[in-house]
Amino acid sequence: MAEPVQPFSPEDMARRRKRSIVLAIVLAALMVIFFVSTLVRLGGSVGERAL
């Protein structure tokens, strides 16, 4: 019976996990930046435009 392959050490996996969390935070921040910027750019008159 072959041993299961362990490509990364527990330390490597911990580093990868931390990086993934940071990346998730960055992506969430980008989402907020685009959302708020869109509101700011559109301004209050967006609801009054002709449809």
Next chain:
Amino acid sequence: MTTGTAHTARSLTASGGQGTAGDYIALLKPRVMSLVVFTAVVGLFAAPGHIHPWLGFVTILCIALGGGASGALNMWYDADIDAVMKRTAKRPIPSGAVEPGEALGYGLALSAASVLMLGLLVSVPAALLLAFTIFFYVVVYTMGLKRRTAQNIVIGGAAGAFPPMIAWCAVTGTIDAGAIALFLLIFMWTPPHFWALALFREGDYEKAGVPMLPNVAGRAETKKQILIYSLLLLPTAALPLATGTAGYLYAAGAVILTAKFLRDAVTVYRAATREAEDKACKTLFGFSILWLFALFALILVEKLTGLPAFGGLL
């Protein structure tokens, strides 16, 4: 089977992906980025006109990201010389924490993201200027000038001088005399600042084969050039007054600070022994950082407190 497992682990490790989040932050040169952010904030406040505070924040964020991306691309290209210089040997690529290809991808992705974000959310002219800044720093300075000419930082210094101009452009949509005055403050400051560093770190640059002025033209010529550029800072420091960007508070501060800068440059020029030179260069290098920070801070204080600027001649 144990051997096979070890081999798999080694080859996967060699393919990269082992850097920590801190290594990726280090790739952005956070200390350089802090100066970029500060001067850009001053550019944002000094520019005539108004920008929504949120869009101002996005502008600064994009400039910081673009500056960081340039740093990552610079570290990717210069990994070989970073490895032999004491000051840079512990950077993420020479230390083995981040693979060169990872740094390249990271730098390119951040460059594209910062330019696109600035263009889509704030201002297309400012985004074009940011793209040009990244190109200038990475291609013109890092790839073109740094290893070829001792004038590398004179021309390459322009890259570090663009941030306040980009922020100004984000507010006004254009580049006028006031933005050029802020650009010139950093541009003319860069040579004496870096040559002072190069004089007391001469061995490092020589070992790496980077043609800095001291190891190409000699120490005496470098000291003369430091003095010439320091003299040129006098009219340069007056430009924000001439363009109507700054007022009396800035004028008073600029006179005192530039006089001290000049005195330090004269001390470097007159230093007769190597020990005295190194000491004088360290003093000038340290003070040069304070000089730039203080001049921009004075403009910021004037804008925040509503102190009037001079009428402006340009």
